[in-house]
Amino acid sequence: MTENLKWQITSDSLDASQLLVDETLFHVANGYIGVRGNFEEGYPNHYNTIRGAYINGVYDISEVKHGEKLHGFIDSKQKIINITDVQGIKLYIAGEKFSLFDGKVLNFKRILDMREGIYKRQILWESPKGHIIEINIQRMASFIKPELFVIDYTVRSINYEGEIVFVSTQKGDVFNYFDPTDPRVAGELEKHLTVETIDIQKDIGIITSITNKSHIRVTSAVKHVVSSQHELERIQDDKSSTTKIRLYIKAGQAQRLVKYCIFTDSVRFSDCHQAAIDKMEEVLETPIEQLYQLQKVYLSAFWDKADVVVNGDDRLQQGIHFSLFELLQSVGKDQYSNIAAKGLSGEGYEGHYFWDTEIYMLPFFLLTDKALAENLLNYRYEKLEAARENARILGHKKGALYPWRTISGSECSAYFPSGTAQYHINADIAYMFVQYYFVTGDLDFVESKGAEVLFETARLWMDTGHYVEDSFRIDAVTGPDEYTxxxxxxYYTNCMAKYNLKWAVKFYELLKENNRIEHLAQKLGITEEEVNEWQQAAEKMYLPYDEKLDINPQDDSFLSKAIWDFENTPKDQYPLLLHYHPLYIYRYQVCKQADTVLAHFLLEDEQKLSTIKKSYEYYEKITTHDSSLSTCIFSIVAAKLGEIRKAYDYFMQTTRLDLDNIHHNTKDGIHTANMGGTYMGMVYGFAGLRIKESGIFFNPVIPEQWKSYEFKICYQGRMIKIHVNQEQSHYTLLEGKELKIHVYDQEYILNDDIIIKI
Amino acid sequence: MTENLKWQITSDSLDASQLLVDETLFHVANGYIGVRGNFEEGYPNHYNTIRGAYINGVYDISEVKHGEKLHGFIDSKQKIINITDVQGIKLYIAGEKFSLFDGKVLNFKRILDMREGIYKRQILWESPKGHIIEINIQRMASFIKPELFVIDYTVRSINYEGEIVFVSTQKGDVFNYFDPTDPRVAGELEKHLTVETIDIQKDIGIITSITNKSHIRVTSAVKHVVSSQHELERIQDDKSSTTKIRLYIKAGQAQRLVKYCIFTDSVRFSDCHQAAIDKMEEVLETPIEQLYQLQKVYLSAFWDKADVVVNGDDRLQQGIHFSLFELLQSVGKDQYSNIAAKGLSGEGYEGHYFWDTEIYMLPFFLLTDKALAENLLNYRYEKLEAARENARILGHKKGALYPWRTISGSECSAYFPSGTAQYHINADIAYMFVQYYFVTGDLDFVESKGAEVLFETARLWMDTGHYVEDSFRIDAVTGPDEYTxxxxxxYYTNCMAKYNLKWAVKFYELLKENNRIEHLAQKLGITEEEVNEWQQAAEKMYLPYDEKLDINPQDDSFLSKAIWDFENTPKDQYPLLLHYHPLYIYRYQVCKQADTVLAHFLLEDEQKLSTIKKSYEYYEKITTHDSSLSTCIFSIVAAKLGEIRKAYDYFMQTTRLDLDNIHHNTKDGIHTANMGGTYMGMVYGFAGLRIKESGIFFNPVIPEQWKSYEFKICYQGRMIKIHVNQEQSHYTLLEGKELKIHVYDQEYILNDDIIIKI
Incomplete structure (x- = not known):
């Protein structure tokens, strides 16, 4: 693998099932729009394809039916929608239609270049009649102009002279994906978007559609720019518009069509139709090559801050780059959006936002791009009122309960035992508000947003838990492990709730000390007495501990259950949830993912190291890692425990999950949380970073397979570079004032740089 | 209340909501067919009505959708269907249509006579034009000819002379009930039955329909017999047939139309169309008055065996009669049917059979009509194979798991936490097979059916439970209390499973002693080793006990939860399940119904009386009785504990539940289990009957409000009468050889009769 290939994802597969995976891997996105990597010219009829484009935060409402609908069960949910299809460009050479499934494919390669932010398709093709052409297509979802998606299509003739025709389409008649071979979704083709207007203004084809139930408008605007003299013909019906472009080509000559596509929506723009035209005109002012250059500059700055370099394993390095790049492609960059579980690469999990954002993805942004991290927290603050309403639905008289999965703020989980019941999401969000405060020291943000979120989530814990004698207990919730x-x-929930309560108190005191509490206390009706109750509940929080095993039981009853019969479970019965009734799974000690072990990472000071070690060993034996959120956490805790080989193995299972389609469902979209987990595995795992109230801590280790690794983080106005090789760890203060750091529990003042033996 | 009224239910209400309740209360049924008490002439358009007729065991398949469908969740369920509507008879007097909502109602009364087995409607009506007529309509679902439902319609003119016209309909175009005002069911009008053929043979109108998915045929045959000379005209379309009958009437004269309706189905009859004609011809051979007489004779025999007499409270007596009569109306009398939760009186619970049959209703039949009890157990035996399949769906490699709710044998519960997870149904069924053996001593039945059911259910417990050190434990199930x-x-489940396992062993040994085990052991592959495992698990069964409170906790974690805040729960928030999210309810110590207390009744020898007393007192405080299966059990245990006043209060809440529409949902059908509970309250509660391996036991008490009570039971070939008054209890052997009985734990030989002071 050359240096270049560490920065590129490539494929030359035309295999039907890999094409579905490649549609995901080669999607382009910028946090606002995402377009799957479908072939412009289409596929043979019998090929299954998930052709899609999405806007972050743009959804429709889907009805939810229940076999038995109990009180408080949701009637409807949000669902990301497939928007206007602008991907279609057919190419005709003397009447022969270009297709990779006809004629001879002399060369075919697709490349995602993560430094350029461009996805390319390179083809050398001989038509059935013997015409040979070279095709280069590149796509970009611009980070600079978030509304812009562009297809840049170049044809070079090798041996043909004559007419070529581009037939470019813009289709408003789109559906969300369904699989007609799957009886559970057959006949349930969901139509969410209806074309309202279709017209041409200033040579721009414009379609404005509206969602059926959420009444959100989406406009797509398409402008074709052609390299040389041509004839242009438009055909339009009430749902789509087709542009035919006729050109003359000579052998050795190239022709180029640039299809500019702008997407706007009524969530962001009061008049999204006009906004699309305006944005298009604005984009056209800049030459396309300059837009590519700006994309590269943007990414160069990104990689400069965010890259994690590993020397000694190029495939791993590729996996890390892909993970970080996908995080950037997926993250919402305005207050209307967050990070969907599949980013903007597919319809899996219906475009919903989960706790994945806070616990798995926010750390990356927090340490590399404060503004994006702040935006993600802003989103939660904006949804606080919806979380209050959700708490009322769940029977709580006070506080706020964030929904398990959502786009617009209301609960979208239709199976509450492993959805809504995961109350820990409240504490997960609170935890990240606190981490944000540690990293930024931003008291204004605490005052304006963070404290309110912590107070309202703390209230929810008070209304959920109760005292048994002298201990505060929380009943009837579900932890991260969805197999129980x-x-x-x-344990995880109680631990995190304790932290939530403790920091609600600390935020209160912090604001009080600074004379900044009055307004908020008044607004929320918070009294000192209430704050004392939080303090007391945090102190008295019950954390299950088993003396005999010296571990923290996952919950009160976990250890009394039988251990799953792993020995007699065939490999093809995993993931268990697809092969066993949940009731059967609930009966056993078996974990889908890190639960107690995750608590041991996030709140490591709650337990002795020996207990953490025993817990880790105990849960390792009974965890299936059927969730993609699991191996990264086991890797981090293994690294903490000095189990470097284990940490390495878990990490390697994490980093290429989508590139190697390990979970067999990458076709439905990337696993964004796992990508955040890859970052965390490096930074929190091998480098042993922890950010606490008491400061910043490193505990670096390095697997024997690597020469060295290196990354930068931003912390309290500084930028620090960390380099670790087999002999030493090296800390360099790149920006900002000197600061105290801890390495292997030893305190150092980092001024210029420090080198410490490993 | 006169003597007569103890045997009659009456109403004169024309109030819209009470009419819905009265449709249920005045339904007529015989265990095979049931017809709701709708007015033949109909209602004003704006009246809501649930017009229905049902056949026990005749169902269609309904699709079940889940918001999130996990492995093993049901795709479809059975549902009782509304069959051909034969209730329509309109009456015209000189062109004026008779209606209780027009003209003047001079007299109106409906009467269900429980000794005659007839429902009557008596009307004196003056038409808007001043014609006065008297109408007497009576309906019967024949116990002698189960396929027969008859409407016997007599008009007497007071002051009118001229033509009267009956317009009688038979409508094949029927739907299951839906409520257009309820958004959860709007637009979900379910059409289950499609007319196949409609014709007239031998003056009999016949409609044969077929269910859409289960492909069960239902035939209705209607024959009109008119009192005097008339003109008859038929109008027929492809879904219904109408018969117009013109008669001449004079003042003082009466005219009578008898509408014979026969129902047959393809579950019971290979050619139900022909069977309906045959049955009709057979019925017509017997004069109608004789059919009425036979009905009375049948009921006379029933009451002779089954009546429970209470002197001193006529309203109570009426409630008891209604309960027993409804049990008789509801109980399936062939192998294809059981007892639906609503009998044949409505569509509530979709016509499903639950554990209600075994634990709440079978005792009545077992003690009064062995054949009916045997039939109910036969039904379970017939469904054993389906129960094996259900166990596989739930992940079990061996054994059988009876579904929580079903008609044809497969699971119909769409919310498994309070449905399928109620594994105790297995032990409930086993318990009644054992009770049946105690009462009948029928070893043939044990050999042919009972043992197989007990062995397969025992196997399921072995596959569900596991050992923790020296105790056998059962995890992840739901007890009777659906609020947890x-x-x-x-405790209930473990107790009952223990009994199930113990009696599987005992049945094995019993058959072995009699050299009757070989065939069954071979068929099922049972070894002595396996039987020993059952024995051991029964002995080692873990039964939760709290030493401090001296009670049996409902489950491992029950006592550690907070107690529901009853004080601050407004009355209109009950039943809780309609006002709180289940997750909220699960978080608290609050019971929907008797759970541990039920175990203390069924298996009273498992605990010391003091523990039972403490348990009863503990659970009493936290039980809402939101289920209709609860107060009867609390009454029984209160009686056992000598808390006669409490027993009386709970009993009085039980006996008139439907007559007084206490649960506000009698419109959807009667609460059959509660009616069984009424019987049990008397016999097991006040009389303190218990039937055990060691014999028959009485512990009679009597509330101060009553003079006396009396009933008969059949036991091991004897019939015994029990009479209890304020001074003494009196046992009379009416049939059979002398036997040993126990009264207040004292042993007696009952030969002729025994009187014991109270």
């Missing part, structure tokens, strides 16, 4: 549902005193 | 779901070691 609705339990009492889930 | 998916728990470990539910």
């Amino acid at each position: 549902c609705i339990v009492n005193n889930n | 779901c998916i728990v470990n070691n539910n």
Whole structure:
């Protein structure tokens, strides 16, 4: 693998099932729009394809039916929608239609270049009649102009002279994906978007559609720019518009069509139709090559801050780059959007935002791009009122309960035992508000947003838990492990709730000390007495501990269950949730993912190291990692425990999950949380970073397989570079004032740089 | 209340909401067919009505959708269907249509006579034009000819002379009930039955329909017999047939139309169309008055065996009669049917059979009509194969798991935490097979059916439970209390499973002693080793016990939860399940119904009386009785504990539940289990009857409000009468050889009769 290939994802597969995966891997996105990597010219009829484009935060409402609908069960949910299809460009050479499934494919390669932010398709093709052409297509979702998606299509003739025709389409008649071979979705083709207007203004084809139930408008505007003299013909019906472009080509000559596509929506723009025209005109003012250059500059700055370099394993390096790049492609960059579980690469999990954002993805942004991190937290603050309403639905008289999965703020989970019951999402969000405060020291943000979120989530814990004698307990919730549902005193939940309560108190005191509490206390009706109750509940929080095993039981009843019969479970029965009734799974000690082990990472000071070690060993034996959120956490805790080989193995299972389609469902979209997990595995795992109230801590280790690794982080106005090789770790203060750091629990003042033996 | 009224239910209400309730209360049924008490002439358009007729065991398949469908969730369920509507008879007097909502109602009364087995409607009506007529309509679902439902319609003119016209309809175009004002069911009008053929043979109008998905045929045959000379005209379309009958009437004269309706189905008859004609011809051979007489004779025999007499409270007596009569109306009398939760009186619970049959209703039949009890157990035996399949769906490699709710044998519960997870249904069924053996001593039945059911259910417990050190534990099931779901070691479940395992062993040994085990052991592959495992698990069964409180906790975690805030729960928030999210309810100590207390009744020897007393007192405080299966059990245990006043209060809440529409949903059908509970309250509660391996036991008490009570039971070939008054209890052997009985734990030989002071 050359240096270049560490920065590129490539494929030359025309295999039907890999094409579905490649549609995901080669999608382009910028956090606002995402377009799957479908072939412009289409596929043979019998090929299944998930042709899609999405806007972050643009959704329709889907009805939810329940076999038995109990009180508070959701009636409807949000669902990301497939928007206007602008991907279509057919090419005709003397009447022969270009297709990779006809004629001879002399060369075919697709490349995602992560430094350029461009996805390319390179083809050398001989038509059935013997005409040979070279095709280069590149796509970009611009980070600079977020509304812009562009297809840049170049044809070079090798041996043909004559007419070529581009037939470019803009289709408003789109559906969300469904699989007609799957009986569970057959006949459930969901039509969410209806074309309202279709017209041409200033040579720009414009379609404005509206979602059926959420009444959100989406406009697509398309402008074709052609390299040389041509004839242009438009055909339009009430749902789509087709542009035919006729050109003359000579052998050795190239022709080029640039299809500019602008997407706007009524969530962001009061008149999205006009906004699309305006944005298009604005974009056209800049030459395309300059837009590519700006993309590269943007990414260069990104990689400069965010790159994690590993020397000694190029495939791993490729996996890391892909993970970080996908995080950037996926993250919402305005207050209307967050990060969907599949980013903007597919319709899996319906475009919903989960706790994945806070616990798995926010750390990356927090350490590399404060503004993006702040935006993600702003989103949660904006949804606080919806979380209050959700708490009322769940029976709580006070506080706010963030929904398990959502786009616009209301609960979208239709199976509450492994959805809504995961109350820990409240504490997960609170945890990241606190981490944000640690990293930025931004008291204004605490005052304006963070404190309110912590106070309202703290209130929810008070209304959920209760005292048994002298201990505060939380019953009937579900922890991160979805193979064990609705339990009492889930260790993770109680631990995190304790932290939530503790920091609600600390934020209160912090603001009080600074004379900044009055307004908020008044607004929320918070009294000192209430704050004392939080303090007391945090102190008295019950954390299950088993003396005999010296571990933290996952919940009150976990250890009394039988251990799953792993020995007699065939490999093809994983993931278990696809092969066993949940009731059967609930009966056993078996974990889908890190639960107690995750608590041992996030709140490591709650337990002795020996207990963490025993817990880790105990849960390792019974965890299937059927969730993509699991191996990264085991890797981090293994690294902490000095189990470098284990940490390495878990990490390697994490980093290429989508590139190697390990979970067999990458066709439905990337696993964004796992990509965040890849970052965390490096930074929190191998480098042992922890950010606490008491400062910044490193505990670097390095697997024997690597020569060295290196990354930068931003912390309290500084930028620090960390380099670790087999002999030493090296800390360099790149920006900002000197600061105290801790390495292997030893305190140092980092001024210029420090080198410490490993 | 006169003597007569103890045997009659009456109403004169024309109030819209009470009419819906009266449709249920005045339904007529015989265990095969049931017809709701709708007015033949109909209602004003704006009246809501649930017009229905049902055949026990005749169902269609309904699709079940889930918001999130996990492995093993049901795709479809059975649903009782509304069959051909034969209730319509309109009456015209000189062109004026008779209606209780027009003209003047001079007299109106409906009467259900429980000794005659007839429902009557008596009307004196003056038409808007001043014609006065008297109408007497009576309906019967014949116990002698189960396919027969008859409407016997007599008009007497007071002051009118001229033509009267009956317009009688038979409508094949029927739907299951839906409520257009309820958004959850709007637009979900379910059409299950499609007319196949409609014709007239031998003056009989016949409609044969077929269910859409289960492909069950239903035939209705209607024959009109008119009192005097008339003109008859038929109008027929492809879905219904109408018969117009013109008669001449004079003042003082009466005219009578008898509408014979026969229902047959393809579950019971290979050619139900022909069977309906045959049955009709057979019925017509017997004069109608004789059919009425036979009905009375049948009921006379029933009451002779089954009546429970209470002197001193006529309203109570009426409630008891209604309960027993409804049990008789509801009980399936062939192998294809059981007892639906709403009998044949409505569509509530979709006509499903639950554990209600075994634990609440079978005792009545077992003690009064062995054949009916045997039939109910036969039904379960017939469904054993389906129960094996259900166990596989739930992940079990061996054994059988009876579905929580079903008609044809497969699971119909769409919310498994309070449905399928109620594994105790297995032990409930086993328990009644054992009770049946105690009462009948029928070893043939044990050999042919009972043992197989007990062996297969025992196997399921072995596959569900596991050992923790020296105790056998059962995790992740739900007990009878549906406000606490998916728990470990539910006391009721473990207790009942223990009994199930113990009696599987005993049945094995019993058959072995009699050299009757070989065939069955071979068929099922049962070894002595396996039987020993059952024995051991029964002995080692873990039964939660709290030493401090001296009670049996409902499950492992029950006592550690907070107690529901009853004080601050407004009355209109009950039943809780309609006002709180299940997750909220699960978080608290609050019971929908008797759970541990039920175990203390069914298996009273498992605990010391003091523990039972403490348990009863504990659970009493936290039980809402939101289920209709609860107060009867609390009454029985209160009686056992000598809390006669409490027993009386709970009993009085039980006996008139439907007559007084206490649960506000009698319109959807009667609560059959509660009616069984009424019987049990008397016999097991006040009389303190218990039937055990060691014999028959009485512990009679009597509330101060009553003079006396009396009933008969059949036991091991004897019939015994029990009479209890304020001074003494009196046992009379009416049939059979002398036997040993126990009264207040004292042993007696009952030969002729025994009187014992109270």
